[in-house]
Amino acid sequence: MTNLSLRLKTIASLVPSGTRVCDVGTDHARLPIFLKSNNIAKSVIATDLNKKPLENAKKNVEQSGIKDISLRLGDGLSAVERAEVDTVIIAGMGGEVITGIISKCNWVKDKNLTLILQPTTSAEVLREYLVTNGFEIKSETPVSENKKLYSIMLVQFVNKAVTLPPWFYFIGKITPKDEGILYIKKQQKRVYECMTALEKIEQKQQEYKFYKTINDQLVSILLEN
Numbered sequence: 001m002t003n004l005s006l007r008l009k010t011i012a013s014l015v016p017s018g019t020r021v022c023d024v025g026t027d028h029a030r031l032p033i034f035l036k037s038n039n040i041a042k043s044v045i046a047t048d049l050n051k052k053p054l055e056n057a058k059k060n061v062e063q064s065g066i067k068d069i070s071l072r073l074g075d076g077l078s079a080v081e082r083a084e085v086d087t088v089i090i091a092g093m094g095g096e097v098i099t100g101i102i103s104k105c106n107w108v109k110d111k112n113l114t115l116i117l118q119p120t121t122s123a124e125v126l127r128e129y130l131v132t133n134g135f136e137i138k139s140e141t142p143v144s145e146n147k148k149l150y151s152i153m154l155v156q157f158v159n160k161a162v163t164l165p166p167w168f169y170f171i172g173k174i175t176p177k178d179e180g181i182l183y184i185k186k187q188q189k190r191v192y193e194c195m196t197a198l199e200k201i202e203q204k205q206q207e208y209k210f211y212k213t214i215n216d217q218l219v220s221i222l223l224e225n
Contacts, residue, residue: 003030004031004034005149006141006143006144006145006146007091007118007145007152008030008031008034008091009034009119009152010053010114010141010143010152011022011031011089011152012031012034012035012038012040012090013155013189014116014141014152014212015035015041015087015089015114015116015224016086016087016114017039017040018040018041018042019041019085019086019087019114020041020042020043020044020045020062020084020085020086020087020089021035021043021044021045021085021086021087022044022045022046022047022077022080022084022085022089023035023039023044023045023046023047023089023091023146024076024077024088024089024090024101025047025090025091025093025129025194026046026047026048026051026053026054026057026071027047027048027053027057027060027092028053028060029046029056029057029058029060029069029071030059030060031062032044032046032063032069033064033066033069033193035123036066036067036068036069037064040223041087042068042141043068043069043070043071043149044068044069045069045070045072045079045080045084045085046069046070046071046072047071047072047073047074047076047077047079047080048073048074048079049073049074049075049076050073051073051151053102053144054071054072054073054186057071057118058071062169066217067088068072073128076090076100076101076104076105077101077104077105077107078104078105081109082110082112082113083221085113086112086113086114086115087114087116088113088115088116088117089110089116089117089161090102090113090115090116091106091116091117091118091152092118092119092120093119093120094119094120094121094122095119095120095121095122095124095125095126095127096121096122096125096126097115098119098126099139101124102115102129102130102133103129103133107199108157109134109157109159110157111156111157111158111159113156113157114154114155114156115153115155115156115157116152116153116154116155117153117155118150118151118152118153119150119151119153120148120150123151123170123172123185124169124170125169125199125203126153127153127168127169127172128169129141130155131161131163131164131168132160132161132162132163133160133161134157134158134159134160135152135155135156135157136155136156136158136160137152137153137155137172137173138154138155138156139154140153140154140172140173140174141154141178142154142178142179142180142183144179144182146195149179149182149183149186150218151172151174151183153172155173156178165217166189166210166213167214167217167218167221168216169182170187170190170191170214170218171187171221174225176221176222176224177225181222184221184222185222188217188219191211191214191215191218192211192215194207194211195208195211195212210220
């Protein structure tokens with residue numbers, strides 16, 4: 001049960017050694033088991049919204065023989081207290097869902113807490129929420145898996161809200177090298193498709209110009225490298 005996908009291994013590599021971890025939406029608890037079996041985490045709280053995944057997680061934890069993994073049923077971080085964790089992982093969900101989980105939990109606004117976030121969709125929604133609500137995206141790591149591209153964000157609350165150019169929300173701190181260039185190309189294609197769909201709709205010209213500005217900037221970033 002310690003075998004992980006590249007995506008989960010990358011997430012595990014970002015977890016500070018010896019911290020108390022909460023894995024939100026744990027599913028089969030593969031990541032918590034890996035973190036404990038490799039002595040990365042001191043303890044892990046694994047949560048899930050649904051009973052069935054948590055039952056599967058319980059079976060896997062029992063089979064692993066690993067202790068210090070607490071399984072909890074709950075929505076987002078509702079079953080967890082700040083004093084129990086140092087690192088929060090929210091991965092494998094849409095950016096809007098992750099945004100909702102963070103926005104509902106006041107104690108995540110703590111400078112001593114590490115957040116590791118991996119949206120499957122709508123990463124731009126999550127990035128915009130983070131930077132405009134006092135969080136800083138310290139780094140982003142692009143990962144390609146099963147023909148899909150993801151970004152894994154290392155985030156910390158710094159109590160400084162900023163407004164950044166719209167193109168940033170689509171690619172964040174990912175740079176056009178290695179897997180990064182594929183991620184930027186994917187986002188540029190998304191923006192281009194939105195732009196062209198709106199181009200000839202008279203009532204949507206403001207939105208068209210919005211996406212065109214972003215598209216031009218992303219194209220410029222790609223051409224520079």
